[in-house]
Amino acid sequence: MKFKAIKGHQGIGMEVKDVTYVETARWGKHRGWRYVLGLAVIFFVGLVVGGIATPRIAFLFGGQEGFAAFNRLDYAAFGPVGGFVAVTAIFPFFLAGILIAVTLVHRRHPRTLITARERISWRRVGQGFVAWFVPFWLIAGLGQYFFYPDTFSFNFDLATFALFVPLALVFTAIQTTTEELFFRGYIMQGASIVWANRVFLALVPATIFALAHLLNPEASAGGWLTVFFNYFLAPGLVWTVVSLIDGTTELAIGAHFANNIGGSLLVGVAGNAVNAPTLFTVSKFHATYTALSMLVVVPVFLAIAYKVFKSDEASEPVFLNARIGRR
Template sequence: MRIKATKGKQGIGTEVKDATYVEAARWGKYRGWRYVLGLVVILFSWLVIGSLASVLVAFAFSGQADYSVLDPFGKFLFVMAGFPFFLAGVLIAVTLIHRRHPRTLITAREKISWRRVGHGFVAWFVPFSLIGGLGQYFFYPDTFSFNSDLTTFVRFVPIALVLTAIQTTTEELFFRGYIVQGASIVWTNRIFLAILPAVIFTLPHLGNPEAIAGGWLTVFFSYFLVPGLLWTIISLIDGTTELAIGVHFANNIGGILVINAAGTVVTTPALFTFSEYHATYGALSVLVAIPVFLAIAYKVFKHDGVSEPISQSHRKGCRR
């Protein structure tokens, strides 16, 4: 597997050719203890402060810290409440501890290519809708239903778009960005860089209801293989996490707003709902969706040309 790179500058008078977002880890202060401290800050923000925020949401909606008694809207807010704090932890770690721009978690270029993010969204949303939606309708028509309460749906859309964008982008910045960059300081082996974040990404999702119900099929295909391994590999190939950010948002917003299945971690007033989660179909659909996604992402869409190089404000990194 070849990592596709971009050109950039590491510092004044120091031109770096073939720089990827992985190599941008060395543009700031990257000594090992800084990554340990950064992980502490991020995990504290996510697991402690974020969990407290979720508890406050539960109390606000039901008067008790019980997720099960919340309505679908309350459950959605409960799940999403911690991600702004998770994001804040990532930004604090990168800017204050590593002393580099948060953009370096995404790209080694001067600007983020939002066009490439859009490519990722379309490339995954198409097979998601066709295979995950129409496919399930043809195989399990009796479990398929349309949400007739369009008023609730319309009110839910802007909240879902904003919070889901925060959630998916934060996970990409952390798992595909910070974790991969930190791992590259230890070992630059590409197989290692692909597998480690896939494993770490899978672990927090093991407690999801669909993972418990689907067993190893769901864990391997829906978490480890996609999005864990596949989205990390395409980030390494592209040299940026732009494509993965778009893909992740398409995957989650599709399951939240378009086609939602009962028994998953978040039950929402989506346009269409399946009353039963089908683990086997989910695993098989992933295998079919992967080549369709790759064909759209790399054959239909052309990769952006190299944008402006990194500005001189990004100093040459040091291990301090």
């Protein structure tokens, strides 16, 4: 599969063709120590500042009992809506840390974590959403009903669902975008400073992405098969490769949102990391089926993304005032 790139401009009056978002890492200040400092900033804001703030958010939901429940990781005590917010409330802080690191430490626009263009193509983000949502939730999600109908239950509550939908859209978008900006954006760009080999660049974020999700209950329930297929191969490696192919993370951002919003609104698994008030609940996680379904989902995703939809041509060129160099 051919690797493409986005045409852009780098520096003042100096045109550089075939610039991908990965190469924009060199548009700002990019010495190795800055990536170490950037990671420290991201984890400080996300874990320390967020760790101080999120229990206070839990207190607003449930008072002193909510504060105590949050400290013992008993998210079920907040109910399905409050529990979802309690789990995902940490991500705005991680997002803030990423934006601070890129802007202040590396002195470049946060948009360069997504694209080398002047503007983000929301059309391509939408295409990524459709390309993943359709095959994944038809095959890996509702497709399970034909094999395991007894494990499905319909639990629609109009009042709860109406309250939950806007919260799910906002917090899921923040969560998935934050993860994309970090794994396939910041980590990928940092790895490119070490070695620009495309195989290396594909493996590093995919491996770290899989390792970061090992604590999810479904990962431990499914064992190595689930970890390999559902985290490392798809979406970890697949979304990383398509980001390298596109030269942007737009497709991956849309696909990641499609993956998680379906798990928040359509089909949930009992005992999952986030127990949201989904339309359907599966009483048992079918690890083998979910993993093997990726063998069908991934080719269909790629076919929709690159055959049904066409990737955008380069839009307006990028102009950066910062000089290039190791500073």
